[in-house]
Amino acid sequence: MTAGPAASADRSLLAADLRERVQTVLTRFLSEQSAVLETIGTDLEPVTDALREFLLDGGKRLRPTFAYWGYRGAGGQDGDSILRAAASLELLHACALIHDDVMDGSDTRRGHPAVHRRFAVLHDKQAWEGSSDTFGESAAILLGDLCLVWAEQMLTTSGLPETALVRARGVYDEMRVELMSGQYLDLLEQARGGHDMARALRVARYKSAKYTIERPLHVGAALAGDDPEVRTVYSDYGLPLGEAFQLRDDVLGVFGDPEVTGKPAGDDLREGKRTALIAMALDHADPAQAAVVREHLGDPELERGGVEALRTVISDTGALDKVEALIEQRTQQALGALDVAARRGTIAAEAAEVLQDLAVAATTRRV
Amino acid sequence: MTAGPAASADRSLLAADLRERVQTVLTRFLSEQSAVLETIGTDLEPVTDALREFLLDGGKRLRPTFAYWGYRGAGGQDGDSILRAAASLELLHACALIHDDVMDGSDTRRGHPAVHRRFAVLHDKQAWEGSSDTFGESAAILLGDLCLVWAEQMLTTSGLPETALVRARGVYDEMRVELMSGQYLDLLEQARGGHDMARALRVARYKSAKYTIERPLHVGAALAGDDPEVRTVYSDYGLPLGEAFQLRDDVLGVFGDPEVTGKPAGDDLREGKRTALIAMALDHADPAQAAVVREHLGDPELERGGVEALRTVISDTGALDKVEALIEQRTQQALGALDVAARRGTIAAEAAEVLQDLAVAATTRRV
DSSP: OOOOHHHHHHHHHHHHHHHHHHHHHHHHHHHHHHHHHHHHOGGGHHHHHHHHHHHHSOOOOHHHHHHHHHHHHTTOOOOHHHHHHHHHHHHHHHHHHHHHHHHHTOOEETTEEOHHHHHHHHHHHTTOSSOHHHHHHHHHHHHHHHHHHHHHHHHHTSSOOHHHHHHHHHHHHHHHHHHHHHHHHHHHHHHHOOOOHHHHHHHHIIIIIIIIIIHHHHHHHHHHOOOHHHHHHHHHHHHHHHHHHHHHHHHHHHHOOHHHHSSOTTHHHHHTOOOHHHHHHHHTOOHHHHHHHHHHTTOTTOOHHHHHHHHHHHHHTTHHHHHHHHHHHHHHHHHHHHHHHHHHTSSOHHHHHHHHHHHHHHHHOOO | OOOOHHHHHHHHHHHHHHHHHHHHHHHHHHHHHHHHHHHHOGGGHHHHHHHHHHHHSOOOOHHHHHHHHHHHHTTOOOOHHHHHHHHHHHHHHHHHHHHHHHHHTOOEETTEEOHHHHHHHHHHHTTOSSOHHHHHHHHHHHHHHHHHHHHHHHHHTSSOOHHHHHHHHHHHHHHHHHHHHHHHHHHHHHHHOOOOHHHHHHHHIIIIIIIIIIHHHHHHHHHHOOOHHHHHHHHHHHHHHHHHHHHHHHHHHHHOOHHHHSSOTTHHHHHTOOOHHHHHHHHTOOHHHHHHHHHHTTOTTOOHHHHHHHHHHHHHTTHHHHHHHHHHHHHHHHHHHHHHHHHHTSSOHHHHHHHHHHHHHHHHOOO
16 A cells, blocks of 8 residues: 555546546537437527536546545446446536536536526526526526436446446435535525534535445446445445545635635635534634634625634634544544555555555545 | 216216225325434424325326326326326426426315415414524425425335336436426416416426326326327327316316305406416407407406406406317317227227317316
C-alpha cells in the first residue's frame, strides 16, 4: 500500500484517464439520445443542448470513479461496458443537481447558469407568454426527470451481461431511494431550523456517504460479482469517507474560494443550510455568538459582512477545528479499512491503491 | 365482436375487478416501501402518507388496464406478476401528475389538495422556517422522483421472468422518454401561445396517445412475447384512440362538470392550455371572437363570466362539433383495427372484447 512518487503520478494519470473516458461515453450517449429526441421534434434541441452543456462541462465524476474502481476492486476487468455503466451515475447525479437547483433557487452551477435559469433566459429572449421563471423551473423539472430515466437506460444498455445487471438492480434501487430520501430529510432540516448534530449527520450519511461513495462502490461490486466480504469492505471504507467528504463540503460551503468552487462566497450560509458544521458552532456558541447566527444564517440578502461575521463565529467556537479533526479521523478510518482489505487480498491491489488516493483527494479538495 | 347485454355486464365487472386488484398490489407495494423508508427515518412518514393517499384514492387506472390487457391480448396468462408489473405504470403516472401540478401551480388533484399543497400546509402547521410554498414544491419534486424510481422497481420486482423484463425494457424506456418530451412540448406550446393545430396534435400524440394507450399496450405485449403483428395492431388501435382520448380531455377541461371531474370549471382555460380544441376555435374565429379568446384565455383570475364567454366562442365557431366528430372518427378507426385483428386471431378474443369496451369508455367518459 505504500507507493513512491512515480507510482503516485501514474495513479493520478489513471484518474485523469478515467475522467476522459467517462466524458467520451457520456458524449456518445447524449448524441444517441439527441437523435432520438430529434425524431420527436426539432424543438427539443434546447433540451439536449442544455444537458450536453451541463453534463460535459466539468464535474468531478466521483460517482462513476467509485463505481468503476468498485468493479475493478471486486475483480472486474476494464472495458467499455463498465465505463458506460459507471458513467450512467453521472446522469443520476445530474437529475439530483438540476432538481436541487430548482428547490434551492440557486442561479449558478459550476460557474454557469443553472438549468432553470437557462430556460428562463430562453423564454425571455423569445418573448414567450407567461412567466419566464415558471417556464425555466418547469423545464428543469422535466430535464431532471429525463436524466433519471436516461441514467437507468444507460446502465441497462451498457453491454454488461444480464446476470450482472440483475445482481446490481437491488442496490441501484436502494441508492436511488436513499438519494431522494436524503434530499427530503435535508429539506426538512432546513425547515426545522434546529441544530441537531445527529440529524445533520444523518442527512450527510444519506446524501453523501451512501449516495456518493458507498453505493457507487456497491453497484460496481455487484456488477462484478457477489462477494459479501467486498461489500463489507466498501461500507467500512465508504461510509466514514463519505462523511468526511460531506464535512469537507460543509467547510467549503462556508470558507470556499469562489474562484475555485464556482459558487458565490458563503452560499450555504445564505441558503441557511443546517450542516454539521453549523450544528457544531451552535452547540458551542455563547449567547452573543448565537445571536449572530440567528441574525445572518439563511438571509437571502446576506452580504460580505454577514458572511465574515458567521465565519468568525464558526472559527471562534472551535467548530471549524473540530470538523477538520473529524474529517481527518474519518479519513484515517476509511484508509485503515482499505489497508486491511488490501493486505488480505479482499480487494484487488491496483484498485486499493487508487481508492487510497481518492480518499485523500476527496477530503483535501478545494472544490 | 358483438356482445349482448349479459356479456357486457360481465366485462364491466372484469374492469372493476382489475381496478380492485391494481389497488391491492399498489397498497402492498407502498407498505413494503414505507417499511424501507422507516429504516431511514420515522420523519419520512409524511412522504409515504402523501403517496398512499395520492395513489390509492381514485384514478381511472387506465395505463395499468391497457398494459394488462395488452399482455392478455398477446397471449399472456393472468397472474399476480403481470398485475404488479401493470400497476407499476400508476407510479410512473403519479410522477407525471405530481410534477405537473407543481409546474401548473394546480392546487387540487382528484378533488384533494395537490401534493405540493399538502406539504405547504404541513410546513405552515409546524410553523417551520422559510417559505411554505417553496417547501411544498420541493417536497413534491422529490416525491415525484421517488415515484419514478419506484415505478421501475415495482416493474422489475414484479416476479415476471427476466426474459420478459428484458424484452419490455426498450419500449418502457421509450415510453418514459416520450412522456417527458411530450410534457416539455406541452410547456413550449403554452409559452409560444400560438394556435398551431399540427403542433397541438403532436403534443396530444406524445402526452396521451402514446403514453396513455399505445405504449402501455406495447409494454404488456413485450412482457408476453415478441410478436411484431400484435405490436402493429396495438399501434393501429392505440394511436387514434389515444388521440380521441386526449380530445375528450380537452373538451372536459372546458365543458366538464366540476362535480364530476373534481377540478374547477374551465380549469384548462384559466391555465391557458393550447389544446387542439382551442387551436380549432381560433382557426375559425372572426375578429370579435378572437378578441374574446385573447382577453380571457390564460387569465389566472378567470371567473364564471369569462369561462362562459370562451365556451360560447368554442361552440359558435363550430370547434366543439368538429372536435366531437373527430373523437367519433378516431374511435371508430381504433375499433375497426381491433375488429380486424380479433377476426384474424392476432389478438386473444377476451382481450379484444375488453379493449373494445375500453375504447368506448375512454372516449365517452365525463371525468
